[in-house]
Structures are given as structure tokens and as C-alpha cells.
Amino acid sequence: MPIIEVRNLSKTYAGGTTALSDVSLDIHESEILALLGPNGAGKTTFISIVCGLVTPSGGEVRVGGHDIVRDYRAARSLIGLVPQEISIEMFETVMNTVRFSRGLYGRKPDDAYLEKLLRDLSLYDKRDARLMELSGGMKRRVLIAKALSHQPRVLFLDEPTAGVDVNLRRDTWAVVRRLRDQGVTVILTTHYLEEAEEMADRIGIIDKGRLMLVRDKRDLMHEFGRKRLVVELVEPLITLPADLRELGLVLSEDGQHLSYEYDTRADRSGIARLFATLARHGIAVRDLETRESSLEDVFLRLLGEAA
């Protein structure tokens, strides 16, 4: 059974904005799902509904089999949420904040678990510091600790590394991966496509309230990705022979490089033909380089196609 089942979910806010329309999705235990989409696409609305902070206008959501409206407490107890905005009690210490969060869910005190959690998040040294004394990145990690204080099975991270430096971002990724390996399901939103590419098992793209696609990341990159082959020549070419141009090759300004773009899905016969044609013209090759498109290229291409 999926840990989260979303059926025909929609949301129209009081002002009339439709933030979600007819979203259906299953989220599986211990996967990392990244939700991508432009500003205002509906990602935060989706998270807020599943976490019970916003009431849906239509459709159903079950978390661990519990309906999020009829059976709110049971559903919510399985969820940890790291919100986009930092709103914490600045005068409290790190350890007390996390203890308090755990208490809110009615869980028995367990300082051993909480101390381990702080260690995992590299916050243990700061456990007695007041939140106002922490850096922005540390405060973000306190939010993660709070969200995990009641040992939820699902963790929502709304832009977990916005404004966080590269090292800390990598630390956060490592923490999230470890959680996934411990069986926690993670749903995150991000505007850093590199983050989704690095971490996610599946990618969902939301645009204008619609879930445009949910796919295994590797399949997605494979299906929509493109490869680019750059051939460095021993001798520069002044003009490109017509048959090479017809194959889709492009000559660089300095005449030293030929480049060729192709679908990762397409069969490789194009490449073989290309080299045969180069050989026929007596064009000698010094070096080759291939580059695969990033998730960012794939994403922009998909949104472009949708528009």
C-alpha cells in the first residue's frame, strides 16, 4: 500500500485562485519525491493540504490509510513538516524546542532519541544555545529536527535549502538520504534542480495547479535527456562538407570542433554514420567529449513543450 494516496485533489482559495486541479498520485514508502514547478504552481498548497493546514475543495488524501480530514490526528501524527518560512521561538534553546515539538504530538519524552537526532543534524554542540544565537542554516536544521521529533514516517521539506550554503546543502542532502534509508518517505519542493537531480528517486512536475508528470528520475532523464558529442579535430576545417551538415553536425567558429546533439533514446546508428563520413573525408579526430543534459535542461524543455 502506498504511504500517501492522493485522489482527484483540488483547491480553490476563497479569493477564487485555483491552486490545484484534479491531482492524483501515490507516494511510496521510503522514496524521495521531488516536486518541481514554477512559483505559484501549487506545490506549497499540495503540502499544506496533506499536512492538514489547508482544507481541500475536492478529492481525498490518505496517509498511512488515514483520511486527512476524517481521521486528521492519526494522519498528522505520521507526518513531519519543515515549512518554507522560519518561525521559531528565538529565546528557547535548541533541545527544549525539539522536546516541546515532540510533546505536541503526545509522544513520551525520549531525550536519547532527540540527542541522536541533533547529532545527525550536526546540532548537538548547539543543544543548549538559544535559537537567536544560531546561523540561518542552523535554524533551518532546527526546523528539520522539530519536524522529526515525533518520529514521523513521512517528512515534507518545503524548499529545505533555500539560502543555505553549498556545504550545508550537501549535509542536508546526506541527512535526507539517511532518513530515506531508515524507511522515512520524503517529499520535497525545490527550485534547485541540481538538488532534485542529486537526491530524488522520483520527480513530479506541477504547473498551474496540474500534476503534469510523475516519473522515476532515471527514466525521465533518459527519455527527455539529450546528449551532445563534441569532436575535436586535428586540423581545423574551413567549411563543413554538405553531407556532414546534413547529419546535423555544427562547426565551431574556430573550425576546430564539431558538435552533434542527439536523443539519449535514439539508436546509436547516427554516431556510427557520422564517424564513417568523417573518415571518408579524411578528417582526423584528436579527442571526443560527451555531455548529458541535466535535469534543468529536461525541466525547461518539458515546461517549454507544455507552454
Ligand SMILES: Nc1ncnc2c1ncn2[C@@H]1O[C@H](COP(=O)(O)OP(=O)(O)OP(=O)(O)O)[C@@H](O)[C@H]1O
Ligand atoms: N492562502 C491563500 N489564499 C489565496 N491564494 C493563495 C493562498 N496561498 C496560495 N495562494 C495562491 O495559490 C497559488 C499556488 O500557490 P502555492 O504557494 O501553492 O505555489 P508554490 O508552487 O508553492 O509556489 P512557490 O514556488 O513560489 O513557493 C498561487 O497563485 C498563490 O497566489
